[in-house]
Amino acid sequence: xxxxxxxxxxxxxxxxxxxxxxxxxxxxxxxxxxxxxxxxxxxxxxxxxxxxxxxxxxxxxxxxxxxxxxxxxxxxxxxxxxxxxxxxxxxxxxxxxxxxxxxxxxxxxxxxxxxxxxxxxxxxxxxxxxxxxxxxxxxxxxxxxxxxxxxxxxxxxxxxxxxxxxxxxxxxxxxxxxxxxxxxxxxxxxxxxxxxxxxxxxxxxxxxxxxxxxxxxxxxxxxxxxxxxxxxxxxxxxxxxxxxxxxxxxxxxxxxxxxx
Amino acid sequence: xxxxxxxxxxxxxxxxxxxxxxxxxxxxxxxxxxxxxxxxxxxxxxxxxxxxxxxxxxxxxxxxxxxxxxxxxxxxxxxxxxxxxxxxxxxxxx
Numbered sequence: 192x193x194x195x196x197x198x199x200x201x202x203x204x205x206x207x208x209x210x211x212x213x214x215x216x217x218x219x220x221x222x223x224x225x226x227x228x229x230x231x232x233x234x235x236x237x238x239x240x241x242x243x244x245x246x247x248x249x250x251x252x253x254x255x256x257x258x259x260x261x262x263x264x265x266x267x268x269x270x271x272x273x274x275x276x277x278x279x280x281x282x283x284x285x286x287x288x289x290x291x292x293x294x295x296x297x298x299x300x301x302x303x304x305x306x307x308x309x310x311x312x313x314x315x316x317x318x319x320x321x322x323x324x325x326x327x328x329x330x331x332x333x334x335x336x337x338x339x340x341x342x343x344x345x346x347x348x349x350x351x352x353x354x355x356x357x358x359x360x361x362x363x364x365x366x367x368x369x370x371x372x373x374x375x376x377x378x379x380x381x382x383x384x385x386x387x388x389x390x391x392x393x394x395x396x397x398x399x400x401x402x403x404x405x406x407x408x409x410x411x412x413x414x415x416x417x418x419x420x421x422x423x424x425x426x427x428x429x430x431x432x433x434x435x436x437x438x439x440x441x442x443x444x445x446x447x448x449x450x451x
Numbered sequence: 452x453x454x455x456x457x458x459x460x461x462x463x464x465x466x467x468x469x470x471x472x473x474x475x476x477x478x479x480x481x482x483x484x485x486x487x488x489x490x491x492x493x494x495x496x497x498x499x500x501x502x503x504x505x506x507x508x509x510x511x512x513x514x515x516x517x518x519x520x521x522x523x524x525x526x527x528x529x530x531x532x533x534x535x536x537x538x539x540x541x542x543x544x545x
Contacts (some may be wrong), residue, residue: 207520207523207524207527208520208521208523209524230494277532300513301481302512302513302517303517304474305474305486305525306473307474308471308524308525308528309469312528317527321533358494358496388491425470429529431532433528433531436532436533436535
């Protein structure tokens, strides 16, 4: 399908419905523009080295962004002729008994956009983490990068496990406890303590560990529980897993270890 | 002379993750597309549904395209990566 880059306005071909920018360059420039960051040279695709706190856009603006994009997408997808020309179309006669109206007399097709998918796409597009993991050398030195990769490898595995668990109708409490214990081992590891301050998921790892500990405590006498993520949390976990997917390989939960 | 107008239909089966199930059902209901549940995958939290469309109807074709786009996009974010988007657009030498 053909859409328009939201930054430079150039037409682009994409198999994906949620693609907003024609290139990583436009995506990055749009991100900086949204967050009010000035670039030293607008032609260069380099992130700033001053680790500025990026404020999240207010929720209202995010909603407006999604809605305006949806409207634009709808207009592009339907692309129907104006009503005046439709009235001038002749009907096609199939045989003496029937007439069949041409398809253009049908009301225009209204494309359904998935809120979940757009939330995920928006989360990723508004996150600096994607740039960090696509250009890690710009953010971390060689030794720090080893630590970041070590932690991110295990984090990706844990996120995939949590997403899987949330899809099951019922989960053994033991499995939730195992995942919680792995989170605890990760936090207690030497590599985790060496993480740089700009590693984007330190707080998330600790949050998830605390929530899992709470769930395990509340259901310690249950054999199985219904493990569910809120929509926002699921969007966040899917988005982060996606951002880590090119940075570190996937490993099985049974293969996870903490050898440093 | 009696003429019977038969509606040509094409049936296909699709796995629908529960996260996007309501979006898919909205497409099917809005466009009066016949569908039925064929199976439930509890492990993956998904449904297997059979959809029957009339390929001669433009809105049915567009609805099917809409549905497949949603499923493809969901799979892309759940299992794919940023570079997998680049790879699908690249031309590889034969």
